[in-house]
Amino acid sequence: MNNEINQYLKEKKQLIDISLPEYITKLRAPEILKKSMVYSLKAGGKRLRPILLMASIEALGHDGQKGIETACALEMIHTYSLIHDDLPAMDNDDLRRGQPTNHKVYGDATAILAGDALLTYAFECIAGIDHPDIDNDMKMALIQKLANAAGPEGMVGGQQDDLTAEGKSLTIQELQSIHLRKTGRLLCFAVEAGAILGQANEQQAENLSDFAKHLGIAFQIKDDILDIIGDEITLGKPVGSDVTNNKNTYPKLLTLEGAKEKMNKHADAALHYLKAANVDSYRLQQLMGYVLDRNH
Amino acid sequence: MNNEINQYLKEKKQLIDISLPEYITKLRAPEILKKSMVYSLKAGGKRLRPILLMASIEALGHDGQKGIETACALEMIHTYSLIHDDLPAMDNDDLRRGQPTNHKVYGDATAILAGDALLTYAFECIAGIDHPDIDNDMKMALIQKLANAAGPEGMVGGQQDDLTAEGKSLTIQELQSIHLRKTGRLLCFAVEAGAILGQANEQQAENLSDFAKHLGIAFQIKDDILDIIGDEITLGKPVGSDVTNNKNTYPKLLTLEGAKEKMNKHADAALHYLKAANVDSYRLQQLMGYVLDRNH
Numbered sequence: 001m002n003n004e005i006n007q008y009l010k011e012k013k014q015l016i017d018i019s020l021p022e023y024i025t026k027l028r029a030p031e032i033l034k035k036s037m038v039y040s041l042k043a044g045g046k047r048l049r050p051i052l053l054m055a056s057i058e059a060l061g062h063d064g065q066k067g068i069e070t071a072c073a074l075e076m077i078h079t080y081s082l083i084h085d086d087l088p089a090m091d092n093d094d095l096r097r098g099q100p101t102n103h104k105v106y107g108d109a110t111a112i113l114a115g116d117a118l119l120t121y122a123f124e125c126i127a128g129i130d131h132p133d134i135d136n137d138m139k140m141a142l143i144q145k146l147a148n149a150a151g152p153e154g155m156v157g158g159q160q161d162d163l164t165a166e167g168k169s170l171t172i173q174e175l176q177s178i179h180l181r182k183t184g185r186l187l188c189f190a191v192e193a194g195a196i197l198g199q200a201n202e203q204q205a206e207n208l209s210d211f212a213k214h215l216g217i218a219f220q221i222k223d224d225i226l227d228i229i230g231d232e233i234t235l236g237k238p239v240g241s242d243v244t245n246n247k248n249t250y251p252k253l254l255t256l257e258g259a260k261e262k263m264n265k266h267a268d269a270a271l272h273y274l275k276a277a278n279v280d281s282y283r284l285q286q287l288m289g290y291v292l293d294r295n296h
Numbered sequence: 297m298n299n300e301i302n303q304y305l306k307e308k309k310q311l312i313d314i315s316l317p318e319y320i321t322k323l324r325a326p327e328i329l330k331k332s333m334v335y336s337l338k339a340g341g342k343r344l345r346p347i348l349l350m351a352s353i354e355a356l357g358h359d360g361q362k363g364i365e366t367a368c369a370l371e372m373i374h375t376y377s378l379i380h381d382d383l384p385a386m387d388n389d390d391l392r393r394g395q396p397t398n399h400k401v402y403g404d405a406t407a408i409l410a411g412d413a414l415l416t417y418a419f420e421c422i423a424g425i426d427h428p429d430i431d432n433d434m435k436m437a438l439i440q441k442l443a444n445a446a447g448p449e450g451m452v453g454g455q456q457d458d459l460t461a462e463g464k465s466l467t468i469q470e471l472q473s474i475h476l477r478k479t480g481r482l483l484c485f486a487v488e489a490g491a492i493l494g495q496a497n498e499q500q501a502e503n504l505s506d507f508a509k510h511l512g513i514a515f516q517i518k519d520d521i522l523d524i525i526g527d528e529i530t531l532g533k534p535v536g537s538d539v540t541n542n543k544n545t546y547p548k549l550l551t552l553e554g555a556k557e558k559m560n561k562h563a564d565a566a567l568h569y570l571k572a573a574n575v576d577s578y579r580l581q582q583l584m585g586y587v588l589d590r591n592h
Contacts, residue, residue, distance in 0.1 A: 089404030
């Protein structure tokens with residue numbers, strides 16, 4: 001099974017890796033801006049969000065390719081958030097996935113603009129979808145959900161809360177509320193967009209959304225755990241940096257064992273809702289296993 | 297006539313001034329983020345773009361109120377661009393319209409996030425329009441045009457070109473190409489959105505778009521001229537700062553007289569296309585007069 005999911009991930013990642021820069025190179029825009037956008041898009045990691053989006057479409061019996069534009073738009077928004085997050089005014093990170101961050105290569109001003117450009121262009125990509133089975137009602141639902149997940153009530157709101165919380169001790173509820181917005185909402189959008197494009201019925205959509213919510217929490221706990229026990233070279237960032245920064249993490253609040261226990265509880269809940277969704281859950285289940293068993 | 301257009305501008309500006317913060321205060325988002333967003337929205341100037349949008353709808357015989365959400369979304373995007381433009385990493389401005397800039401009040405990190413939030417939320421506002429005469433096809437056209445006008449092929453691209461051009465001498469063609477993107481595209485969108493919402497036919501839409509293009513150039517030249525001859529207190533920013541910064545401006549490349557001549561040429565062209573659009577042009581013509589005769 002491991003080989004099978006690895007093959008699936010590899011193929012989907014390749015598809016995303018090839019498609020993403022193509023959206024940018026065709027733009028009539030300043031070359032340096034395009035280079036800066038492509039630089040960070042290419043520095044991408046596992047492409048978890050776009051793959052989750054396409055796998056969700058497939059779980060509903062449709063062709064995952066139907067979601068390629070939306071998957072790329074989602075990855076653009078994820079990428080813009082990383083570029084802005086890394087800026088000196090924010091986390092001030094020089095490295096991401098072992099590579100110099102965008103502003104280290106292109107300067108702060110162009111990094112800000114490249115982020116703005118990716119965010120804006122993501123919506124244009126969805127608005128521009130030209131597919132016989134995707135009508136304007138579906139596109140409008142995608143844009144509304146994506147804007148809400150990425151905006152002040154979603155990811156950006158979570159980033160602000162995270163900023164405000166720096167140096168303060170949080171309760172586990174406060175920590176979870178930040179993560180639900182900062183990372184959870186975009187992950188949820190991946191599955192919800194899959195539900196829209198795969199034409200899920202209302203009950204399926206609801207269960208898939210709950211599946212994604214719990215998967216998102218488990219994913220974040222896993223990230224925090226890896227930051228403690230992970231290997232510096234595998235992760236490409238200094239291990240334990242969240243602890244050094246006095247950041248609030250699940251292991252810090254719950255102990256390592258407690259964090260693992262909480263992760264497993266949310267993984268079980270995710271599985272429960274996935275089953276309840278009554279879809280072809282095979283691949284999503286594999287994906288979940290991959291995400292939570294990974295060591296990087 | 298002066299009194300009449302002033303009254304019209306005042307009423308429309310009031311409508312925008314009241315509506316804009318209401319979109320933000322209702323959000324379930326961090327208070328400090330909302331405050332930061334509202335701060336810059338409230339520091340707004342003439343509200344030229346949203347007023348132009350509503351006046352364009354009216355020129356087509358529809359109720360300007362039909363455009364309130366789109367007008368506010370447009371102003372959000374204009375405002376986000378000012379917040380990011382003022383950042384230390386960009387223009388490093390401490391004052392805008394005589395008030396401390398966003399990052400001076402809320403810090404660089406929150407200013408970046410407030411800009412990101414306004415940009416993202418603008419699309420959600422359009423997607424969420426609930427009006428019996430505005431269907432998803434119209435909303436999709438609005439979103440596609442707005443994203444293109446604001447993104448890498450539009451405003452953000454112009455900002456990058458402007459950045460690259462700093463300290464270099466430009467030809468008049470290069471200067472115009474930057475302005476067409478940096479400020480012209482959003483101004484054009486105001487009129488184009490009015491054409492969509494006012495259900496212009498193809499010929500009307502085309503002529504209105506050309507009207508807006510020339511108005512945008514004339515508007516930018518007027519801005520450059522005001523920067524030379526304007527009064528520091530009236531403008532709320534140091535007069536001649538563009539010259540001190542060694543920025544490329546129309547008067548610098550063409551002399552003051554040459555710039556005025558060019559402005560009038562584009563004003564004439566704008567008027568020509570406005571007449572050709574065969575709409576009720578009275579108010580748009582007044583607006584144009586106001587924009588080009590203003591002394592601040």
